[in-house]
Amino acid sequence: MRIARNLSSLTLSAALVLSTALASTAAHADKLKIGFIYPSPIGDVGWAKKLDEGREAIEAAFGDQVESVVVENVPEGPDAARVMNQMASSGAGMIMIGSFGYMNDGLKLAKRKSDMTFIHASGYKTAKNFGNFQTRNYESAYVAGMAAGYATESNTLGVVAAYAIPEVIGIINTFTMGAQRTNPDISVKVVWLNSWFNPAKAQESARSLVAQSADVVFSLYQDTPSVVTVAEEDGFYVINTSSDMKKYAPTKLLASMTIDWGPHFVSQVQATLDGNFEGTAYWGGMADGAVGVSSLSDDLSAEQKAELQGVVDAISSGSFHPYDGPVIGQDGSEKVAAGATLDDGSLLGIDWLVQGVETQLPN
């Protein structure tokens, strides 16, 4: 049930009170009401869409046991706090907080409402009833990089990247190392957009990389299919993050790196229902089914696909980690020694690129 699906954040409070008041007279008391708050509209693809697919997974798993309330396109700040408070006061037992910037308001609410549980996207704070969740997209980037290494003829790969933050840097590194595994001569050029959102500039960046002989372009954290559609038009291979974008580039999509919050959401709802929720910091990877690679191009041979699947299996089983040493930094120094593996703490704060990336980090 999608109450308040199309309301602006200014009018939603009143509507929420009204609708939930109506709903609660009808609903039985032991039904778990779950609030979902997203920073952007639920589009065809992208961040809010992926979170909402997690919500659908909950509904599919629990059916009548749960009832969900969605409020989308809520700016971070007072509006978000108001929405979450409304959800709490109208009987929500659990809230899924869909943006980094909602963290402190959500945590404040969690401290007041110890009987409620909260899960928060991409944050770093936890409490007994407040957990957070992120994905290990560097794992799928490694596999996508291997595909790029197979597909390229110019041995030059391009990356259209948002900001030089640790998560993005970590992904560029494993993408590069994956490509080097299947094609040792690879070099990678990066254009930093310094913007989360500018579809026109993302397209221009992709074209500028192709002009500099890249024949595979990696659209890294561009929330729209901007780069993917250009790839189909101009005829170069493309890899993208978050959603499967095959339909935007039916012939030129090499692979989509996907995320799936469903399994984690379902487990957290189960824990809430069972009364054993713990505020954990969840960093889901291939092993949990949280990240994956989909829509591999048919231009890859069966052997190549089998090779990729082998690595997926190795990462899932824990026998291989993309940051297994030796890892050589861009400056030629050894970042991870042979036999060692980069630990999660270092990975969360990574601030160096690997050898093979031509572009420097912005400083």
Add this chain to the structure above:
Amino acid sequence: MSDTLVFILAGTLAATVPLLYSALGELVAEKTGMLNLGVEGMMAVGAASGFVTVAVTGSHTLGFLVGAGAAMLVSTLYAVVTLFFLANQVATGLAVGVLGLGLSAAIGKRYEGTTVDALKKLDFGPLSDLPVIGPALFQHDIMVYGSFAVIALLWWVLSRTKLGLVIRAVGESPDAAHALGYRVRLIRFAAVAFGGAMAGIGGAYLSTAYTALWADGMVAGRGWIAVALVVFGSWILPRVAAGAYLFGAISLLELSIQGFGLNVPSQLLSASPYIITIVVLAVISRNPTFIQLNSPMSLGQTFKPSS
């Protein structure tokens, strides 16, 4: 290297189109003394409504017409409030701009993240295949070539016709123009409506030809750049147009430089189109008297007919 040169030459004309239409429309409005700061919002409305039209009907012609019309409606709101209720132009322009951004989000909501077929490129046969010159000049859509015609036509109207003289007279001294019997408010209204339509075309070009997708916020500041180009082009049409091309070219050059791996902070590179355009336009109009002479005297002032 030569591929990069071709990339910049080929990309500049198309990258400049949204800025060009919007800035020229704003220039005409400002020439009559109407400082409309709502360009960003008007472009967004044009982009959203143009996109939805193309998505539904498949016709780009209709898309540009609807985009222009919708943005024109938003601009006439600004014109009515400032001309007939004598509201402050700056505040009204900002308010209408914000309204336009909100409207565009509402219009495009169902189409968030979807795509349409881009406006077709014209086919010039063998000319399109010429090295460098082909991609630079002969592989574009009709709106790119149309922008040349618009530049020429507007330049001719503003500097060589009686209509242009009247437009400038209204901007220089609305009281004198009024005393001479010209209908100042009507002329200003028409100029603002024209500016709105042009911004709508610029926005629709962005969403149906340049990127061919709709996403809330995709105008991404281009409306503000258009306003700035008018001011830094010191209200001289060829200079405003040249500023737009300069900005378009440097924003593409910036991306290429990043790919070359030069060790320049990318944040600085991202800012470079703004910095360089401002510096160049400021240098060529560094004579303050010159700017004063070209700035419409009544710019931003409300006008109340004396009788």
